[in-house]
Amino acid sequence: MSADHRNSQFDIAVIGAGVIGCAIARQFTLEGARVVVIEKAPDILDGASKANSAILHTGFDAPPGSIEASCIAAGHAEYLKIHERLGLPLIKSGALVIAWTEGEEQRLPMLMERARENGVEDVQFLSAGQTHELEPELAEHVKASFTVPREYVIDPWSAPYGYLLQGLANGAVIKRNCEVKGGRFDGVRWKLDTVQGQISATTVINAAGLYGDIIDQKLTGSTRFSIKPRKGQFIVYDKPASALVKHILLPVPNDVTKGVVICRTAYGNLLVGPTAEAQDDRVNAALSETAMTALRQRGEEILPALADHDVTAVYAGLRPATEFKDYQIHAHEGLNYITVGGIRSTGLSSALGTAKLIYQRYLESGEAFQPPATIQWPRVSNIAENYPRDWQCEGNKGIVCHCELVTRREITEALEGPLAVRSIGGLKRRTRATMGRCQGFYCSAELAKMTQPYFDAAGSTVRSHAGIN
Amino acid sequence: MPGSTEQLAAHGPACADGLSGMYGPENKADVVIIGAGPAGLAAATELRRCGVQSVVVLDREPVAGGIPRHCDHYPYGLREFSRLLRGPAYARRLVAAALAAGVRIHTGVSIQSLTSGPVLTVTSDAGVRVVHAQRVLIATGARETSRAARFIGGTKPGGVVSTGALQGLVHLEGITPFHAPVVLGTELVSFSALLTCRHLGIRPVAMIEPGASTTAFWPARWLPRILGIPLLLKTELLTIEGESTVSGVTIRRPNGDIERLNADGVIVSGHFRPESAILLSSHIELDRQTGGPVVDQFGRCSDPDFFAAGNLLRPVETAGWSWQEGKAVGHAIAQSLEGKLPGLTTGIAVELAGGSLKYVVPQRIVPTDVPPALDSFQFRVSHKAQGRLCLSIDGARKTVKSLSAVPERRIRVPLTVLPRSPTGTATFELVESDR
Structure with missing residues (x-):
């Protein structure tokens, strides 16, 4: 079979290589399907999935009975099952939902009840005193809290990378820089027109995130939702701040906002965020000095000792919210087309569960595949702080990014290895280079030199990745 | 994990000793100096001059010499060598002087932890090693505050760099990251950025300073005028715009007007902070005000086996000052090894x-x-x-x-x-x- 022929005949085309697309690609590949993942950006995780709070939620506060609730529960369970085999980190921090006012305190029993309804039975009420005993750095005015022991911290970039990597290792194909322009269904197969030519697949799965409604429009002529991007800004404290707190600190959500979360990251930092701001722009998530200052203030209200710590990074992400509360999952009758839209802010937690659900939806009208005889389990090279890192090993070729201890060997592997990165954004997500306290003061020059031969040959490349802030 | 009995096989172009058996099998030295910039090299040279046997300088960069290495302009070296030098030539002289004095310099070595003893864990291409010393001098210098830490709003395109990153790109790698940037800040380093720009034919569109006058002293103040670069005082940088690269910035002028400037880059200069990351996770007491360690008049830290000198002590001084300070603290370390310094407790x-x-x-x-x-x-x-x-x-x-x-x-x-x-x-x- 010629490469061209092979590449143009797929069972499943997944549009979008965010966390959801990566998980779906893995699921279908392991079921035996020939999968192609089509991504508009030069690298995976370039849209909504590039910025989130990096928590593996239990779904304790999701609306009971919702698709979201069931996907989070299933996603959480599946992550625990596969993370070790894929080499993905898990920090068993647990979470505390903390009431800071009497009004919030009164809502705790209701939230605990909802948690139990969602199958999260192990929540436990704590008095103010007990809360302080667990987290001595919390501000004095804690009223009460409850624990959610199975809320965990994970690595938001390695996880989806690992899912897709396993898909690729078992036969899936990724096409990056491959925007879908349009397409039609001839009653048997889809012909997708992309900037890289036509791609043919029996079934199309739209996991286009922030562009979900646009892809629906382009391919089916209509959409049942519209994306209303919601921006979340975060501030990240330097590593010593992560010693201030053990649990993920969750606020009591109210009708207006879910509130500000404080949690450690897999990389050993402490993050405070997000904000929740509606906007029309699907591309740019602009930071605002006012919002960042407000986050810093809120952080210090919760953990007063944060006043003595430095913020080293800031970021903003966009969540593909819609006019609806729940996920928008629709199988289009007679079209071999499934929309997976409106995965608001819980995509990282739910992805593996959502992928299972999508496969079930597919089976309602599609045929089952022949699963492969053996399944490959590639391991993701670790970038999380509390697991062995390359800098500790011989032959690492020296450290390039000193703040995040990224070695030359790690960078070379990201540039040359499977699913090689093609942009500075991709390199940062794969290795964390430049994301530490100096934000590229020391390593920008070295990185520019190292990446120059790999990224596109246009002269603009260096400029686009030279200043990495 | 590699065993700790092997030698620390980390080296770079600045190494003159061929490296074999650098610390002997025990990875030991009388004095280990962290940072091969002006302060660290001056201290090392002085320690050897005072007769201290094994003096080892470790630096995480591939080449020794510190920040002056990529400041390709005058004036350096008057105090140290009675000659007017450019930064890179000055850095080479410092390294040569140290090597001539019998100092051993090892580059590509990062310090991961400092504990009492003193015991250092260091990492390099060889993996992790443990190093023992009688005394340790920490001379890790300072870095500029990033755009992120300053909470500058807007998008995050490429082309937003510190002066340090710019000079690294330009002088170490020969890369021109932009052609018409905005320079934020008017500290000495900001003017160093202007000189670097001139060197490459980069023409900054404006120099922006929130204060009412330039931060650096008067000779530097004339530089923008000489170079024909508008100096906008009492002006704030509000946001950075652009997707893959900078397309412009918005600024607030003294009268409150918000203006947009077209630019293809931003040099976020100055606001130095001591590079004290390794101290943050150590037992050594830090001073919130300087951001560096608490020291006495000998440059001694709260653990008297540890000393500090140069811009780690405070933001920020010139290379010449740091050199002078390193030399003096190096002398104090030699005295400390001879038991001539008083105990800390009476301080x-x-x-x-x-x-x-x-x-x-x-x-x-x-x-x-x-x-x-x-x-x-x-x-x-x-x-x-x-x-x-x-x-x-x-x-x-x-x-x-x-x-x-x-x-x-x-x-x-x-x-x-x-x-x-x-x-x-x-x-x-x-x-x-x-x-």
Whole structure:
């Protein structure tokens, strides 16, 4: 079979290589399907999935009975099952939902009840005193809290990378820089027109995130939702701040906002965020000095000792919210087309569960595949702080990014290895280079030199990745 | 994990000793110096001159020499070599002087932890190693505050760099990251950025300063005019715009108007912070005000086996100053090895009152007849201020001197302002006159 022929005949085309697309690609590949993942950006995780709070939620506060609730529960369970085999980190921090006012305190029993309804039975009420005993750095005015022991911290970039990597290792194909322009269904197969030519697949799965409604429009002529991007800004404290707190600190959500979360990251930092701001722009998530200052203030209200710590990074992400509360999952009758839209802010937690659900939806009208005889389990090279890192090993070729201890060997592997990165954004997500306290003061020059031969040959490349802030 | 008995096989172009058996099988040295910049190299050279046997300098960069290595402009070297040199030539001379004195320099080595002993864990291409020393000098310098830490709003395109990153790109890798950037800040380093731009034919569209005058002193102030670059005072950088690369910035002018400037890059310069990351996770006491370690007049840290010198002590001084400081602290370390320094416990704390003074170094004084390494208190003000610098000690308060100062300018007061055997706490305050 010629490469061209092979590449143009797929069972499943997944549009979008965010966390959801990566998980779906893995699921279908392991079921035996020939999968192609089509991504508009030069690298995976370039849209909504590039910025989130990096928590593996239990779904304790999701609306009971919702698709979201069931996907989070299933996603959480599946992550625990596969993370070790894929080499993905898990920090068993647990979470505390903390009431800071009497009004919030009164809502705790209701939230605990909802948690139990969602199958999260192990929540436990704590008095103010007990809360302080667990987290001595919390501000004095804690009223009460409850624990959610199975809320965990994970690595938001390695996880989806690992899912897709396993898909690729078992036969899936990724096409990056491959925007879908349009397409039609001839009653048997889809012909997708992309900037890289036509791609043919029996079934199309739209996991286009922030562009979900646009892809629906382009391919089916209509959409049942519209994306209303919601921006979340975060501030990240330097590593010593992560010693201030053990649990993920969750606020009591109210009708207006879910509130500000404080949690450690897999990389050993402490993050405070997000904000929740509606906007029309699907591309740019602009930071605002006012919002960042407000986050810093809120952080210090919760953990007063944060006043003595430095913020080293800031970021903003966009969540593909819609006019609806729940996920928008629709199988289009007679079209071999499934929309997976409106995965608001819980995509990282739910992805593996959502992928299972999508496969079930597919089976309602599609045929089952022949699963492969053996399944490959590639391991993701670790970038999380509390697991062995390359800098500790011989032959690492020296450290390039000193703040995040990224070695030359790690960078070379990201540039040359499977699913090689093609942009500075991709390199940062794969290795964390430049994301530490100096934000590229020391390593920008070295990185520019190292990446120059790999990224596109246009002269603009260096400029686009030279200043990495 | 590699065994700790092997030699620390980390090296770079600055190594002259061929490396084999660098510490012998035990990874030991009399003095280990962290940082091969002006302070670290000056200290190392001085230590050898004082007869200390094994002096090893470790640097995480591939080449020794520190920041001057990529400051390809004058003026360097007058104090040290009585010659006017460009940064890279100056750095090479410092390295050559150290090597000639018998110092061993190893590059590509990062320090991961400092514990009492002193014991260092270091990492390099060879993996993790443990190094033992009699004394450790920490001379890791300072870095500029990033765009992120300053909460500058807007998008995150490429082309937003610190001066350090710019000079690294330009002088070390020969890359021109932009053609018409905006320069934020007017510290000395900001003018160094202008010189770097000129070197490459980069033409900054404006230099932006939130304050009413430039931070650096007057000769530098003329530079934008000479180069034909608009200097916008009392102007704030609000947001950075652009997707993959910078397309422009928005600024707030003194009259409150918000304007947009077309630019293809932003140089976020200055606001130095001591590079104290390895201290943050160590047992060594830090000073919130400087961001560096608490030291006495010998540059000794709270653990007296550890010393500090150069811009780690405070933001920020010139290379020449750091060199001088390194040399003096190197001498103190040699004395310490001979048991000639007094114990730390008799020291008194030096503190600040009021909000006008930003920091003081040293933060502890030990009564002794041994001449100090740091012979004066160094201050900075947090805002433009005028008044009397007062010292309270032993319940008595006196005026040290009248002072008119602006941020980032050097303020010095000789240590001799203290009584011979002080007790209690020495508190400095700048009492501002009515404005």
